[in-house]
Amino acid sequence: xxxxxxxxxxxxxxxxxxxxxxxxxxxxxxxxxxxxxxxxxxxxxxxxxxxxxxxxxxxxxxxxxxxxxxxxxxxxxxxxxxxxxxxxxxxxxxxxxxxxxxxxxxxxxxxxxxxxxxxxxxxxxxxxxxxxxxxxxxxxxxxxxxxxxxxxxxxxxxxxxxxxxxx
Numbered sequence: 702x703x704x705x706x707x708x709x710x711x712x713x714x715x716x717x718x719x720x721x722x723x724x725x726x727x728x729x730x731x732x733x734x735x736x737x738x739x740x741x742x743x744x745x746x747x748x749x750x751x752x753x754x755x756x757x758x759x760x761x762x763x764x765x766x767x768x769x770x771x772x773x774x775x776x777x778x779x780x781x782x783x784x785x786x787x788x789x790x791x792x793x794x795x796x797x798x799x800x801x802x803x804x805x806x807x808x809x810x811x812x813x814x815x816x817x818x819x820x821x822x823x824x825x826x827x828x829x830x831x832x833x834x835x836x837x838x839x840x841x842x843x844x845x846x847x848x849x850x851x852x853x854x855x856x857x858x859x860x861x862x863x864x865x866x867x868x
Contacts (some may be wrong), residue, residue, distance in 0.1 A: 729834060732824070736830045741823035746781055747790065748827060751820035754791065754812035761811040782810055784810035839865075 711719065734745045743751070753770045754760050762770070768778040785791045792811045812820070839847060 737827055740826045743823050751816055755820055761809050764810055767810050832853040
């Protein structure tokens with residue numbers, strides 16, 4: 702392994718923890734994505750976008766704000782929203798109610814009635830899968846620790862990226 706000045710490589714135990722964490726997270730994401738797609742025809746990406754829009758005022762967000770909320774690069778969001786728009790789940794356009802009240806231009810993404818219906822229909826099954834695949838696997842103490850670990854990692858990663866996600 703290459704050593705960098707002032708830094709030490711992870712030891713064998715740390716590498717085992719890292720590998721277990723990454724592999725478990727990937728298995729969980731894959732199973733959640735497959736179940737959601739099979740039960741609702743939505744991907745986890747679709748669900749994240751629809752969740753953010755469903756919680757937004759007027760069910761509308763500036764594209765850049767939506768990218769920040771789902772922590773995606775803007776180009777990734779643009780391509781994904783384009784696919785969702787072709788399926789009738791969202792609508793993209795300039796302005797809208799949010800820009801009128803804020804005086805800010807740009808491209809806005811709005812959840813459609815079809816998208817809101819799809820999101821609501823998928824939510825109960827998605828939450829059941831979260832409970833079955835994640836919550837039920839952990840004791841209350843492990844769940845608390847997992848939350849602390851996730852918060853620490855997110856804070857570290859955001860600080861390392863200058864406090865924001867890459868665009």
